[in-house]
Amino acid sequence: MAKMFTQMQLQAIADALGDTDEGLTGSEIGYLLRTARMDDPDAGLAKRHRLYNAFALAQNTKQDRRLILAFIRFAMKPEQYARDARRFEPMRTNLNRALAFVGLAVEPSGKLVSMEAVETLGQAQRRASALRADLEVRRVHHDVLRFCREELLQENYFHAVLEATKSVADKLRSRTGLTDDGGVLVDRVFGGEHPLLAINDLKSESEKSEQKGFANLVKGMFGMFRNPVAHAPKISWAVNKDDAEEVFTLLSLVHRRVDAAKMPPRPGAEQ
Structure with missing residues (x-):
């Protein structure tokens, strides 16, 4: 059986990507949904609810999570943030906190990789540490x-x-x-x-x-x-x-x- 996200996992991912302060903009969400070939049934809703509904519809229709993973890969391409680089790491940190529970993470290069899933919020927070992410960008010795x-x-x-x-x-x-x-x-x-x-x-x-x-x-x-x-x-x-x-x-x-x-x-x- 194909892997699927649970409802709570989908919600956490949508909340991270649709965060009011550090997430995608409404126009970016529309563009990325089209790029990932996903329907956008509730474009008028708040960003995180819009994303959740789009993710849930795609997963229920296809009975797998591949379109959602494709969306994440498109959304986290670093070159998209070249004109406003400060947005990338906070978004990656929030997303990695959610992905940690499903054994996934976005690297500084934007690559989506597998790793051991965490079980607690503390483990997820440590893995998604904002400080470590910033230090990677700074190329600290x-x-x-x-x-x-x-x-x-x-x-x-x-x-x-x-x-x-x-x-x-x-x-x-x-x-x-x-x-x-x-x-x-x-x-x-x-x-x-x-x-x-x-x-x-x-x-x-x-x-x-x-x-x-x-x-x-x-x-x-x-x-x-x-x-x-x-x-x-x-x-x-x-x-x-x-x-x-x-x-x-x-x-x-x-x-x-x-x-x-x-x-x-x-x-x-x-x-």
């Missing part, structure tokens, strides 16, 4: 995400920032063999006439200035994001989603420069 995977799943921005900032110190220790932390670690890695790591050739005054500026950036990042978060109670140091995304973007920049940094030859070392 994988080492940043590796340090705060559990916090991201829970959308715990406060501790996600703390754990993500630790990733930079961990990489500096890994590359140099040092055991220091914080500003002392940064000074030993990037400071002095013969730093352990150099982000450029250090041949001109401009390059030396860039090296010093980068060291100050990393130390400032520790001072602003790591130390206050580590020592202040969560209730007194609020970190919202937008703040977390900006911090992760900065951390990604730092990681990429450290990845590309060279280890200059030390005076007296064998060449």
Whole structure:
């Protein structure tokens, strides 16, 4: 027997795609229904009711869900949102929350894929995490995400920032063999006439200035994001989603420069 959505599953999908603030527009719904070769029996209804009725009619007529899946694929093509890219991820997040219960998900590429179905709202929320979706779009460095995977799943921005900032110190220790932390670690890695790591050739005054500026950036990042978060109670140091995304973007920049940094030859070392 062909797979079919339950009434509740159809309603959740229609609610996500027809969301008042973050869903499809009325004209987009009409166009996509035509593209998916689905009837539009109640074009005058509210968007989510219009979609539900169209989905239910198509599924009952065909006795399978293929037309609804086709609609989702058409609706979630990223190129359709090129002129207003901010709409795509919120809609994808809402839709993935509904699809999680049927073992489906829309990837950032717009591809509809199968995965293990969830059983609870908490599982669906974590899978459809808006923060993770935004970070994928921003191409946040994988080492940043590796340090705060559990916090991201829970959308715990406060501790996600703390754990993500630790990733930079961990990489500096890994590359140099040092055991220091914080500003002392940064000074030993990037400071002095013969730093352990150099982000450029250090041949001109401009390059030396860039090296010093980068060291100050990393130390400032520790001072602003790591130390206050580590020592202040969560209730007194609020970190919202937008703040977390900006911090992760900065951390990604730092990681990429450290990845590309060279280890200059030390005076007296064998060449």
